[in-house]
Amino acid sequence: MGESVHRKDCRGAFCAWHVHQALGPCSTDYCANDALVITDREGRVLWEPDPRQDSIINRTTKDVRFIAERTLQVLDFMPPFHGRGYDSIAPAQDVGVDQSYVSRGVFRLSQDGRKVTRDLKAARLPAWMVSPRAPRPPPAPALPAGPRLLSPVPEASLAKAREICGDDHTVPLHHECHGDTCTLLVTRAGTDEGNCDGFVCPVVLKNGQVRSLAVDQDLSVFEEVTSTEYVFTSCDGPYGSRGSRVSFSRLRPDVMAFTPTQGLHVNGAEPYPVRQAATIKAARALAPTAHADTRIHIPWGSDAWRDERDLALAWQVMRVGEALWLHAKVDDDVVVPFTQNAAGRDSDHLELSVSPGSATFKLGVLLEPGGKLQVRRWQKWVETAMKEEDEAFDGAEGSWRRNRGGYEVDLRLPLTAVRAPQSPLRTGLSVFVSDADQAGKQETLMGHQGTLYFWSEYPPSVEEYRRAH
Numbered sequence: 473m474g475e476s477v478h479r480k481d482c483r484g485a486f487c488a489w490h491v492h493q494a495l496g497p498c499s500t501d502y503c504a505n506d507a508l509v510i511t512d513r514e515g516r517v518l519w520e521p522d523p524r525q526d527s528i529i530n531r532t533t534k535d536v537r538f539i540a541e542r543t544l545q546v547l548d549f550m551p552p553f554h555g556r557g558y559d560s561i562a563p564a565q566d567v568g569v570d571q572s573y574v575s576r577g578v579f580r581l582s583q584d585g586r587k588v589t590r591d592l593k594a595a596r597l598p599a600w601m602v603s604p605r606a607p608r609p610p611p612a613p614a615l616p617a618g619p620r621l622l623s624p625v626p627e628a629s630l631a632k633a634r635e636i637c638g639d640d641h642t643v644p645l646h647h648e649c650h651g652d653t654c655t656l657l658v659t660r661a662g663t664d665e666g667n668c669d670g671f672v673c674p675v676v677l678k679n680g681q682v683r684s685l686a687v688d689q690d691l692s693v694f695e696e697v698t699s700t701e702y703v704f705t706s707c708d709g710p711y712g713s714r715g716s717r718v719s720f721s722r723l724r725p726d727v728m729a730f731t732p733t734q735g736l737h738v739n740g741a742e743p744y745p746v747r748q749a750a751t752i753k754a755a756r757a758l759a760p761t762a763h764a765d766t767r768i769h770i771p772w773g774s775d776a777w778r779d780e781r782d783l784a785l786a787w788q789v790m791r792v793g794e795a796l797w798l799h800a801k802v803d804d805d806v807v808v809p810f811t812q813n814a815a816g817r818d819s820d821h822l823e824l825s826v827s828p829g830s831a832t833f834k835l836g837v838l839l840e841p842g843g844k845l846q847v848r849r850w851q852k853w854v855e856t857a858m859k860e861e862d863e864a865f866d867g868a869e870g871s872w873r874r875n876r877g878g879y880e881v882d883l884r885l886p887l888t889a890v891r892a893p894q895s896p897l898r899t900g901l902s903v904f905v906s907d908a909d910q911a912g913k914q915e916t917l918m919g920h921q922g923t924l925y926f927w928s929e930y931p932p933s934v935e936e937y938r939r940a941h
Contacts, residue, residue, distance in 0.1 A: 565717040619646035808909065832853040905919055
């Protein structure tokens with residue numbers, strides 16, 4: 473327990489501070505108070521929230537800075553799903569796409585700094601968050617929610633369920649059939665199925681065969697039957713309470729219940745499902761669009777970045793045949809293409825780091841005059857470390873073009889270069905844009921680190937999902 477104080481930024485007569493007070497053990501995984509404090513340049517406190525006020529910053533706050541002399545911007549970042557293990561600020565369930573979220577708050581200080589007011593008009597959402605979405609596929613037919621016996625349970629099915637679940641699992645809680653596939657949830661007599669000391673055993677029966685759903689029987693308990701899914705919760709929360717979740721489709725219990733990707737916009741790429749189609753146009757219609765447009769997305773050069781008009785990135789990755797395509801749209805107020813007498817890193821370009829299996833390499837995607845791309849391999853993994861190099865990357869091709877707010881890039885990479893035979897389902901990928909508002913000077917690097925998933929179909933089967941993880 474204790475208190476820590478960190479100065480976040482100063483502008484004019486005022487400074488903003490983050491005060492963190494640890495409270496010690498409690499019923500959640502993290503117990504602390506966080507608050508914004510405004511002082512003058514000598515450190516005298518001018519404003520701090522009282523218990524009835526919004527503390528403005530919290531454990532998800534990642535960036536606090538003045539964007540004008542008496543205007544403060546606060547960025548909060550909620551991370552994506554990161555696997556099993558409870559985290560109260562991270563999503564509890566893998567839904568197949570990145571779930572991270574960036575929120576922006578703008579606050580005005582009074583002339584004397586003794587009053588702080590939230591400016592709702594200034595905290596505008598990015599255009600991609602408010603623009604009309606592409607049409608989404610129709611939802612699956614709704615089924616009655618809640619566990620129930622939607623069809624009689626044959627004694628033979630109960631007998632097969634006991635083979636997997638144990639002889640004490642004799643009470644059918646839920647049963648339904650769709651086509652030749654039936655799902656049966658059985659439990660012990662007298663068990664409270666919703667507690668972490670009780671367990672509902674889910675099985676799928678098809679063509680005379682029985683198998684268990686992919687639920688960890690040591691940790692997971694039944695939570696609910698929604699109109700579309702079976703939901704189970706792992707008891708990996710504080711003190712053995714409920715935490716992370718997994719769900720399965722009711723119509724197709726052998727398939728993961730994932731978010732549709734058509735027309736989807738996301739803040740990151742962890743994970744990023746690679747959609748596949750016969751044409752680039754069809755594949756792009758299916759692929760989610762990942763956006764980078766805040767200081768949170770800048771690992772280097774944030775002080776040189778002004779706003780999303782100075783630099784912002786939106787990209788999609790998709791598979792067409794035996795090629796991986798990247799489409800990137802860059803907002804850039806000053807476009808500086810590559811010239812032969814300049815270093816590639818000192819012009820506007822993309823940087824891709826690809827990690828198929830245990831190998832990793834880094835590509836520089838340069839904007840040549842005339843609309844062609846030059847793709848260079850700048851680093852590769854050799855034995856125990858990344859080694860610098862600068863050579864053409866065979867098999868890569870593409871084009872770029874200017875648009876009203878910057879430029880767009882379409883890049884084709886051979887699928888064999890980005891998928892490893894020993895781990896074909898997943899590949900690490902980072903996509904960054906490098907900004908150089910004047911030739912010879914790299915100013916800002918913005919983008920994402922993520923993981924591509926090459927599912928045979930989307931959503932993937934439960935069996936394929938388990939192999940990938």
